[in-house]
Amino acid sequence: MRANLHPQNEERLRTLEGYDILDTFEEAEFDEIVQLAARICDVPISLISLVDTERQWFKARVGLDQSETPIDQSICAHAILQDDVFEIPDTLLDARTADNPLVTGPDNLRFYAGAPLVASNGLPIGTLCVLDREPRKLTDLQRETLRVLARQVMKQLELKAALRDQEILKSEMDHRVKNSLQTTASLVRMYGRTVHDPNAVEALKAINRRIDAMSTLHEMLQSSTALADVDMAEYLPGIINLLGASAPPNITVVSHCDKIRLSSANASDIGVIVSEFVANSIKHGFPNERSGLISVSLTNNAEGGLLLEATDDGIGSGRDEVLNETTGIGLSIVAAAASSLGGTLDNTLTADGGRLLLSFGNT
Numbered sequence: 001m002r003a004n005l006h007p008q009n010e011e012r013l014r015t016l017e018g019y020d021i022l023d024t025f026e027e028a029e030f031d032e033i034v035q036l037a038a039r040i041c042d043v044p045i046s047l048i049s050l051v052d053t054e055r056q057w058f059k060a061r062v063g064l065d066q067s068e069t070p071i072d073q074s075i076c077a078h079a080i081l082q083d084d085v086f087e088i089p090d091t092l093l094d095a096r097t098a099d100n101p102l103v104t105g106p107d108n109l110r111f112y113a114g115a116p117l118v119a120s121n122g123l124p125i126g127t128l129c130v131l132d133r134e135p136r137k138l139t140d141l142q143r144e145t146l147r148v149l150a151r152q153v154m155k156q157l158e159l160k161a162a163l164r165d166q167e168i169l170k171s172e173m174d175h176r177v178k179n180s181l182q183t184t185a186s187l188v189r190m191y192g193r194t195v196h197d198p199n200a201v202e203a204l205k206a207i208n209r210r211i212d213a214m215s216t217l218h219e220m221l222q223s224s225t226a227l228a229d230v231d232m233a234e235y236l237p238g239i240i241n242l243l244g245a246s247a248p249p250n251i252t253v254v255s256h257c258d259k260i261r262l263s264s265a266n267a268s269d270i271g272v273i274v275s276e277f278v279a280n281s282i283k284h285g286f287p288n289e290r291s292g293l294i295s296v297s298l299t300n301n302a303e304g305g306l307l308l309e310a311t312d313d314g315i316g317s318g319r320d321e322v323l324n325e326t327t328g329i330g331l332s333i334v335a336a337a338a339s340s341l342g343g344t345l346d347n348t349l350t351a352d353g354g355r356l357l358l359s360f361g362n363t
Helices: 009-018 028-041 140-192 198-223 232-246 264-284 325-341
Strands: 045-051 055-062 068-070 086-088 111-118 124-132 229-231 251-257 261-263 292-300 306-312 344-350 353-360
Touching: 009 124, 028 045, 028 055, 028 124, 028 140, 045 111, 111 140, 124 140, 229 232, 229 264, 232 251, 232 264, 232 292, 251 264, 261 264, 264 292, 264 306, 264 325, 264 353, 325 344, 325 353
Parallel strands: 251 292
Antiparallel strands: 045 055, 045 124, 055 068, 086 111, 111 124, 229 261, 292 306, 306 353, 344 353
8 A cells, every 4th residue: 555645745855855865875874773773673674764756765775685666665655654663563464565565575574663764844754664574573672772773864864964065155155265365366466557656566466475375275275174274285386386387487486395284374374475485586586587496395393393494596695685665565474474383484695595494383
């Protein structure tokens, strides 16, 4: 006998669809539940059965080959009409199941007990059920076990739905942040084309470098499973590639990074310091199309801390340069970032080129 429709069947089906669980792959946490249910109830078959429009589909199963059956063969469709564990000691003696092909056919299912899987809105989406090929009856402990395990199934489904919703929200937020950074960078570049004061122009370029570093960091965080943890061996080359693309062909920018992970805040500070050093070296260290190399490394030091080293082989202390307002802005940015890291900064020009050393702890 085909079961009657649930009184709120349309809403029940929307609830089931909202979990986005139908036709998904097997998952260990659900497989373990049906295995435990079968063992405790001492039966050969246990299923997590989700009652759809024209079928019941099994998210997890033990002892049964089929992954789904038609709705008119579904005993679980009868079970979801009950408020508690639905038990049929002998399916051949119950009018709702006596003519069911799963009972009269080769499967020979003679016993059924199912605990409803009830969503947070109070509607059942299926059952955790156990079956046998001979009549029997559950003990009180076995019935309570089915209830508890059914609640665990729902907790797993609710958790997966919450994580999925969180990922959707995160993706939308990431998209908006990325667009905002791109729009801000475009506005700064546009405004820079209307400004003629060289100090203002350089200040705007410094702002854009900060935005570029933040954009690279954002892309790293977007693809990271540890939202506040950044793989510097990936992040630092990303910054260097961005800066190298803006360098003239006579200047090469390279980097090296040990296997280091930093908080997003510390990674951002490193990005700012590196951006300022490289930009300053490109502008002042290699006049008259002089060829040269800018090198940046982030390594573990012997004391258990970290060392950021940036060097160029440009003209160094041979620069005919006066400390102007623009240079002061760059130095202030670097000093502020170094202070945020709690590090010791040495930023000097030598006869062999520019050199920046920053020692700091990994906190």
